Amino acid sequence: xxxxxxxxxxxxxxxxxxxxxxxxxxxxxxxxxxxxxxxxxxxxxxxxxxxxxxxxxxxxxxxxxxxxxxxxxxxxxxxxxxxxxxxxxxxxxxxxxxxxxxxxxxxxxxxxxxxxxxxxxxxxxxxxxxxxxxxxxxxxxxxxxxxxxxxxxxxxxxxxxxxxxxxxxxxxxxxxxxxxxxxxxxxxxxxxxxxxxxxxxxxxxxxxxxxxxxxxxxxxxxxxxxxxxxxxxxxxxxxxxxxxxxxxxxxxxxxxxxxxxxxxxxx
Amino acid sequence: xxxxxxxxxxxxxxxxxxxxxxxxxxxxxxxxxxxxxxxxxxxxxxxxxxxxxxxxxxxxxxxxxxxxxxxxxxxxxxxxxxxxxxxxxxxxxxxxxxxxx
Numbered sequence: 185x186x187x188x189x190x191x192x193x194x195x196x197x198x199x200x201x202x203x204x205x206x207x208x209x210x211x212x213x214x215x216x217x218x219x220x221x222x223x224x225x226x227x228x229x230x231x232x233x234x235x236x237x238x239x240x241x242x243x244x245x246x247x248x249x250x251x252x253x254x255x256x257x258x259x260x261x262x263x264x265x266x267x268x269x270x271x272x273x274x275x276x277x278x279x280x281x282x283x284x285x286x287x288x289x290x291x292x293x294x295x296x297x298x299x300x301x302x303x304x305x306x307x308x309x310x311x312x313x314x315x316x317x318x319x320x321x322x323x324x325x326x327x328x329x330x331x332x333x334x335x336x337x338x339x340x341x342x343x344x345x346x347x348x349x350x351x352x353x354x355x356x357x358x359x360x361x362x363x364x365x366x367x368x369x370x371x372x373x374x375x376x377x378x379x380x381x382x383x384x385x386x387x388x389x390x391x392x393x394x395x396x397x398x399x400x401x402x403x404x405x406x407x408x409x410x411x412x413x414x415x416x417x418x419x420x421x422x423x424x425x426x427x428x429x430x431x432x433x434x435x436x437x438x439x440x441x442x443x444x445x446x447x448x449x450x451x
Numbered sequence: 452x453x454x455x456x457x458x459x460x461x462x463x464x465x466x467x468x469x470x471x472x473x474x475x476x477x478x479x480x481x482x483x484x485x486x487x488x489x490x491x492x493x494x495x496x497x498x499x500x501x502x503x504x505x506x507x508x509x510x511x512x513x514x515x516x517x518x519x520x521x522x523x524x525x526x527x528x529x530x531x532x533x534x535x536x537x538x539x540x541x542x543x544x545x546x547x548x549x550x551x552x
Contacts, residue, residue, distance in 0.1 A: 195454045203454045218473030244503040268529045292475035300468045308460040321508045333508045349519045356523035363530035
């Protein structure tokens with residue numbers, strides 16, 4: 185391995201420039217994630233970090249992983265973060281100056297410093313004795329790029345972990361559905377709404393309408409001023425339960441009252 | 452001649468440390484989950500770097516599985532946040548004291 189212990193300046197200029205640019209992107213994004221008071225700004229800084237990491241993958245001939253990084257992380261996971269932030273309306277500013285726990289920051293800094301020293305000494309500085317290379321397949325300069333090598337190894341050497349990830353994803357989907365499902369015994373109001381709507385239409389549309397009612401209660405900004413989509417209008421007009429009158433009346437008010445009414449519905 | 456492995460690993464260490472610091476200091480649970488993502492990305496950088504330096508595709512396989520696990524973790528974590536938010540009206544870690552006896 186000729187290039188392992190060389191300095192940075194031994195690299196060619198394009199490689200050095202690419203490393204510096206991607207490192208600056210990664211670190212600036214990470215600072216933005218942990219120092220932003222607004223969670224939306226944190227999520228957008230996370231996008232910057234993820235693009236920097238994708239650049240680092242590209243610089244090390246991991247083309248497929250870089251593409252998956254952009255698609256899955258920046259395309260799906262960050263959107264999921266942003267969706268939850270906006271859905272819950274938690275995008276208010278957090279006070280980062282006040283720390284309720286007394287020694288939390290000092291202890292955190294101490295632990296971080298300890299872990300950095302440990303990782304630098306053991307992981308970066310030490311010369312590990314390693315066995316034979318290429319137990320699965322060589323990664324560099326393959327015919328067909330790393331996509332072919334990765335696909336071959338995933339479906340041969342790593343077939344069992346690959347199948348396990350299928351089970352993991354199914355379990356994650358089921359877990360998300362179970363966790364975020366509205367409990368049917370939440371209160372009499374929910375039952376009344378379901379009963380009246382069940383009398384009006386079939387069973388499945390009533391369920392969908394009560395889900396929409398949940399979304400209205402949780403995300404008051406979307407319903408501010410009654411600017412809902414045309415899909416919401418018929419369900420709102422068919423809603424005849426007496427418990428819904430206050431949230432319906434609040435729709436005509438200004439957004440502040442809408443937010444309060446939504447929070448009361450949640451409680 | 453390409454960048455030496457030490458530089459990539461040092462960047463990975465720094466990114467991991469920043470994720471750890473954010474996870475310990477921040478109180479918003481959603482931002483804490485983002486810091487976990489930072490730490491996972493630091494591990495991914497190290498894995499890809501070792502895959503290049505040892506010329507072994509296994510490191511990239513590990514990154515592939517880490518991506519899948521990260522997606523599942525975010526889905527379940529945000530589901531937990533949503534279901535807590537329904538009861539507590541807030542998403543800070545200080546409010547999650549329901550197990551207190």
